[in-house]
Amino acid sequence: MVEAVRDAGVVVTGAGGGIGAALARRFAAEGARVVVNDLDADRAKAVADEVGGIAVPGDASAIVSEARDALGGTVDVYCANAGLGSGGTEAAEEEVWAQAWDVNVMAHVRAARALLPAWLERGEGRFVSTVSAAGLLTMIGAAPYSVTKHGAYAFAEWLSLTYRHRGLRVHAICPQGVRTDMLTASGSAGELVLAPTAIDPEDVADALFAGIEEDRFLILPHAEVAGYYQSRAGEPDRWLAGMNHIQQRWEAAR
Numbered sequence: 001m002v003e004a005v006r007d008a009g010v011v012v013t014g015a016g017g018g019i020g021a022a023l024a025r026r027f028a029a030e031g032a033r034v035v036v037n038d039l040d041a042d043r044a045k046a047v048a049d050e051v052g053g054i055a056v057p058g059d060a061s062a063i064v065s066e067a068r069d070a071l072g073g074t075v076d077v078y079c080a081n082a083g084l085g086s087g088g089t090e091a092a093e094e095e096v097w098a099q100a101w102d103v104n105v106m107a108h109v110r111a112a113r114a115l116l117p118a119w120l121e122r123g124e125g126r127f128v129s130t131v132s133a134a135g136l137l138t139m140i141g142a143a144p145y146s147v148t149k150h151g152a153y154a155f156a157e158w159l160s161l162t163y164r165h166r167g168l169r170v171h172a173i174c175p176q177g178v179r180t181d182m183l184t185a186s187g188s189a190g191e192l193v194l195a196p197t198a199i200d201p202e203d204v205a206d207a208l209f210a211g212i213e214e215d216r217f218l219i220l221p222h223a224e225v226a227g228y229y230q231s232r233a234g235e236p237d238r239w240l241a242g243m244n245h246i247q248q249r250w251e252a253a254r
């Protein structure tokens with residue numbers, strides 16, 4: 001058991017399935033009281049019933065106040081996990097870009113805005129952001145996803161450096177492929193880039209809990225991402241050429 005989360009009031013957004021459901025199960029198994037959010041009310045309720053939690057369905061952008069009430073007035077841990085796997089190029093519709101921005105970035109900003117006053121007053125709080133390796137690197141064929149996940153990572157980083165001396169703990173989870181509905185929906189690009197090294201949602205929960213115990217910001221369920229991230233920073237043209245090679249393989253296979 002991880003002492004930091006025992007009896008904690010935890011909110012997980014987008015927890016009706018996939019990574020969010022795995023996080024909800026793990027927090028519950030560690031003795032936390034869990035609010036399970038999802039746009040899909042039936043799926044939220046099914047997971048909440050399974051883990052002995054409370055379902056708070058709805059858009060992840062606007063549930064902090066209801067979730068806080070459901071937890072008796074205090075949110076200790078907030079997992080901004082709901083996300084859209086918005087694919088497409090620069091030509092993706094404005095609506096696709098706007099939705100990706102709204103769910104993948106602004107929902108995190110709005111949650112933090114609602115949570116920070118109480119956390120700063122208490123001198124503690126934990127914000128977990130399910131970003132993606134695409135937030136450190138990129139995702140072939142998915143411009144809105146890649147750009148907004150960079151935004152999510154930047155926001156998590158900014159929160160951490162701004163409030164860590166005031167008791168805020170932030171974790172940014174950056175996996176590559178994880179076997180969920182989102183991976184299935186990612187089509188041939190996901191098949192090429194993500195599926196070969198895909199892990200299970202439970203592995204993501206394990207990585208987060210190891211990171212919580214070690215008080216670590218960056219959570220890499222795929223350890224090799226650290227090397228790719230280093231290469232992107234240190235040798236950008238070499239890294240871009242390598243990624244373009246993958247792009248060309250994807251184009252040839254389509």
Ligand SMILES: NC(=O)c1ccc[n+]([C@@H]2O[C@H](COP(=O)([O-])OP(=O)(O)OC[C@H]3O[C@@H](n4cnc5c(N)ncnc54)[C@H](O)[C@@H]3O)[C@@H](O)[C@H]2O)c1
Nearest residue numbers: 014016018019038039059060082083132177178180181182
């Ligand atoms: N599956 C992967 O390969 C992978 C890799 C890296 C990061 N991620 C990230 O993990 C997170 C979870 O994705 P997943 O793979 O479990 O996908 P998923 O599609 O299985 O689950 C996402 C859940 O979020 C819900 N959701 C969508 N918009 C919402 C909103 N506005 N409010 C509340 N709920 C909403 C959906 O109904 C769904 O149940 C996402 O942020 C995703 O970008 C996934």
